[in-house]
Structure formats: structure tokens, C-alpha cells
Amino acid sequence: MESELFQKLGISLGLGLLVGLQRQHEKSELAGIRTFPLFTLFGSVAALLSQSIGGWVLAAGLLSVATLVAIANILKRKNPHFDPGLTTEAAALLMFVVGAYVILGDGTVAIAIGATTAVLLHLKETLHRIVERIGEKDLKAIMQFVVILLIILPILPNETYGPYDVLNPHNIWLMVVLIVGISLLGYFAYKIFGGRAGTILGGILGGLISSTATTVSYARRSKDSNTSTSLAATVIFIATFVSVARIITEVAVVAPDTASVVLPPLATLLILMLIVGLITYLFSKKVHDTMPEQGNPAQFKAALVFGAVYALVILATAFAKDQLGNKGLFIVAIISGLTDVDAITLSTARLMNIGNLDMQNGWKVILVAALSNLVFKGVLVGVLGNSKVFARVGVLFGIVLIGGLLVLWLWPAEFNLSAFLS
Template structure:
């Protein structure tokens, strides 16, 4: 935008921009006024806001140093807006001040355009237009929010922005890379990814079907998602059995992507080594799930009820506490395994970790990338993931019930995925 000043007078470009931006704001207010039949309390529409912007520009350039004219014009505009609000409140019982605030922002457009870079004032215009148009969206969102949703957000901001910076970064146990800061950092990162998937599932894909529930749930916890889907499958018709298994495998596929993000955050060198193999694993798992989905004869009236009712809040204190405890346990186990059993013992521990939450084990490996070889970290991470998939298959068989119609689909689907992933692991060792 600044390049226009090389070809046209600066005053002309600034005047055109201020007029155009003010007109856009006014048009957005016009659209709102047209939706309110019988509305007679608006301060102004498109032309009014355009003239407010032009007035601010003129008063600013006439006295750009002392700004007495600009401040005087703002004071007069503020008085007029205050009188307008008084009339609305006393006679029409309308208490909104959005139009007044937008009018004041429009008046300030001239000094913003003159003194600030183009990205800044364009960002202001975009923000004003979006917030103006999304009023009903925000209203619907507020109505759908749980009673404790803002408390949950406050918890996340507290653990990430208040507690984390205050923790010391000194080892708790000599010779073991375990500090309060590293423990809480891992907890914050995992909680952030889980909280994002929770918000997507509740507010963006609330009316999603089984497949989308598996995809979004896999970002939070593939084990929890598979357990929920297996329990729900007990009431599903036989024609939808494969659909639930496909959703479980898609949750596993998203687990690979979740670990790719975590590895990228904590260890760039490990990410460069492992990401091609994790991508192959994720793609092959998703392909098996999609094949099962395609072979199913789905009912036309298939339920698309949301799966949120069975998903717990990812920021519950006990969840964070369990994660932190597991992180400490695996840190100590990893250290002493390397000391007394070497790399072979660490490989065995990676398979054993699959019986619990493998995230603390993998994050501990990543934070000890200075003392453990990158290839060892990559191999142990993939082995832990494969072991966890085996356990997830057992969870799916258990929670779906004895004699479940999902059983043959689970065995075929998960068995194929485990076989492919073991083959990828062998290729990794050969390379």
C-alpha cells in the first residue's frame, strides 16, 4: 500500500483510503439497520460514518502537531453521541453502545492511516467488520457454552501464562533431567492440543457423525475415543458396525499427526528423522479405515448425534495430575534403564509404555534428546505407538462387548494396521 505514495500524492491516497474505510464501516452498519425493522434509534448509516471519517481527516491535517482541532472535533462528536445514547436510553430503552464505539473508531481512522503501516489499519478494518457481522454468531456461541466453559479457559490461561513462567528450571533429582518447568511444559503443550480438539469437537463439529467424531477425538486421546465409540457401538445397528471401526482407525491416524506436532515442538532433529515414517503410518491407517467405511452399506437415516456427552474436559485437574505423575515416573525409568540396561532396555520399555498413556514416555525421550541418540528416540517412539495401538485394539474388543458385531471388523482393521506399522518399523531399522 505504501508504494502508492511513489506515484500519487500522499494526501490523495490517504483521503481515498480514509473515505473508503469509513464507507465500508458505514455499509456494515446499514446492513444491520436493514435487519432491524422499525429501528429509529441508530446514530447514522453509511453516509454518516463516511462524513465522520472525512471530518477526522480534515481536522487532523489542519493541526497535525498540537491536534487541538482533532481533539475538539472528537469532543463535539462525543457529546453528540452521548446525547444520542441518552435519548435511546430514556425514550426507547435501548442500551447498546456498539454504534457509538464504531463511530469513534471511524473518527480515528485518519491519524491511524497517516501514522501507522498498512497492515495495521487494514487489520483494524477487518476486525471491526468481522465483529460487527458476527454478532449473532457470538450470541449462538454463548448460548451453547457450558456453565463452566469460561472457567476452563481461565484454567488454561493460568497453567500456561502464570504457573509455567514461575516454575524453576533446576533438576529435582541429581543427574536426571527432570525439572518442575519441564514437567509443567509438557503438561501445558499436551493440554493445549487436547483443549483445541475439545473446542473443535464441541463448537465446530457438534453435529458431526461417527467418522468426524473419531477424527477430532483422535487429536485429544485415541484411547478415550476408541473406548467411547466401542461402548456406543453396542446400540448401533449391524449395518453401522464397520462405520464405528473406521472411526476408531481414523482416531489412531490422527494420533500419529498429534505426535508429529509434539515431536516438532520439542525436537527438530528427531522430527526430521521420524516424520516420513509417521506420515506413512498415518496415511496407511487412514486408508484402512476409509476402505472399511467404503465397504459398508450405510443407512440413509444414520444418526449424526454429537459424541461430546462422553468426552471429559481435557483440563480437569486430575487429568493433568495423572499426566505429570506419569511423566515423572517415565523420566526416572528412562534414566535408570539407560544406566543399567542401555538401549536394549529402553527398547523394551517403549513396548511396555504402550500399556499406559505413551505421551509422557515420548515427551520424556524428546526432552532428553541430548543424552539419547535421535535414531533411538525415533525407534522407541514408533515402538511405543505400535504397542499402544495393540492395547487400543484390546480396549475396542472389550468395550464393544462379548459377541459384538464389531469384533471381526476390529480384528481385521486393527490387525492390518498393526501389520503395516510393524513393516514400516522394520524398514526404519533396515535404513
């Protein structure tokens, strides 16, 4: 018991030293390497006393720290170089509470909070630079995502409605959050690295935000003599590669229990694309271009459209399975994959997760949708791009299409990665 107590006090001391070290390095006038450990230990001791005396001890301790901080802040104002910021003051109050939580709560959570506090304090200049680079459109994207995640999602009912009892508003919107979140990650990566992101990074960001939009953009630009044919084809292929990686990620997140059966054949296609992409990049001219301006992926209209498409795919999948059996799912996969492979991927993963679709057919449906999407992008390049880009992309996509069909045809039935490794 004593050893466990001393371990907790050691954690409290260590967290205080960590934050105090950072504040001392920044030459804080209020508290530094000695004061912050005293705050956390004070919180821990107050928490220990509260267990036998009462919770008022903690309240009194927090009030005492707040009073000390207030007095120090008043005295600090006499300095002609007074900094009106309250960061150190807020950190002091938080670290007192962290010290108390080490005793009364989960030590792992306390460590995470203390370490996060130290990192946030240390990243002051970096965070300020990021905020300075955020424009009105970027701030709007953040706020819209907050509304999508923290306002709309919690109020949606978590129960099923409609035909076949498959429409769950909460689950549908959760998939919207997942897709918008992935796209928003790519969007802000684009904002950080800028338009001149380079060929590989341009393709990766395009695949994260929207591989279809990237395909359309570079196909159109290929008709401009200033845009390299090899560049356009390479970026389109990398973006498509990332879109397949997105599919694998979505399945792993939505239906992790199916990973050992579903992910190996999909990963095989991804590895083939990686090999083809590396060869293409190594033999192409090292040309760099400015990445086209990316739109806000967190727009409510786009979110609502995806939610509606996802709901329709769920209904179509349930109808096809009921009327046509598993063969009907492949028809839905081909049609849905033409425009939005995320919707059919997520709906199929959901069916597998609840046991309404066996995993062997599930991964095949997802792969068919991915290949359908590949064909659709190839057609877009043929319609919108020049003949040289279409020929290059056609060869690359053709290799992947043949490889995907071979996986569908030759993949061993009942393959399970877990059983294979064991």
C-alpha cells in the same frame, strides 16, 4: 518517503472503510461508511503531527473522538428505538488508535487488528448463538483453560531441577497447555456439531478429545444390539488415526527442526491408516449413531495427572538413556505408550530438539510408542467389546501394526526429506 506515507494513509483509509461498511450495513445510528474512515485518517494525521509536535496531540485526538462519541450517544438516547449497546462506540475509539498505529507501528499488525474488528462486528449474531449454546460446564471448561494457560503457566519457573537436571516446570506445563488445548478444541467442536456428529466426524472428534476414551466407550456400546458393529469399529479406527495425526502435530510444534527426518516415517504410517480407513468406511454400512457425551478436558485434575505423567516419562527417559543407552528408550516407549502416547511423544521431541537424542532413534521411539498404544487399544476392545467388533478391529489394527513394524525395519537410514527433495 512520500510514497510510503501515502501507502500508510491508504491502509488507514481502507481499514476505516472496511469497518464503516459493516456498520453501515447494520444501519448503525452513530457512525458508518463515511465516519469510520474519518476516524482512522484522523488517528493517522494525529500520529504524524505527534512526531514533530509531541505525544499530547495523540492524546488530545483520542479525547476529541471520545467526546464526539459521547455526544452522539447522548443524542441517540432520544430515539425511541435506542440501542444501549456500546459496540460502535468502542469500535470508533479502537479505529482511531489503529489509524495512529499504522503510522507509528507495524502496518501488518494494524491491518490484522482492523480486519479482526470488522470480522467481530460482522459475526455478532453467530457469536451470540454460540454463547447461548454454552452451558455451565462449557463455561467452566473455558475458565479452567484460561487458568491453566494465563495464570499457572506464567508463574512457573523456567529452569531445570531434579535428577539429571531435566525437570523444567514451565516446559512441563507448556506441554499440558498444548494437550489440553487440542482436547478442548475437539470438545467444543463436539458441542457445536452435537451428539449426532456422524461416523467420520464422531471418530475425528473422539481422536481429538481422547482416542482411548472413545475406544472404551464404543467398545462397551458394541455389546448393545442397537449399536452397529461396523460403526463401533470404524469410529474406533478413525479416532486412532486422528491420535497418530496428533503425534505428528505435536512433534511439528515442539521440534520443528526435526520435521524433515522424523515426520516422513510417521506420515507413512498415517497414510497406510488413511487407506485402510477409507476402504473400511466404503465397505461398511452407512450407519450413524449419537456420539456419547464428552467430559470436560480442561479439568485441573486431568491436567495435573498429565503433567505428572509427562514429568515421570522425562525422568524415566533420562534414566533409561543414561543406564541402558538408546535401547532403554524403547522400553520406556512401550510402557508409556500403553497409557499415554502424548507424554512420550513430547518428551522425545524435546530430547531431539535440544540435541540429546539423534533424530533417527527419536522417530523410532515415537513410532514404537504409537504401536504400543495401538496394541493397548486392541486389548481394550477385546476385553470390553463383543467378539465381532474385536475381530474387525483386530484385523484393522493388525494391518497397521505390521505396516509400522515394516517401517521400523525397512526405513532407509539417514533419510532426510529436505535432501531428498533437493
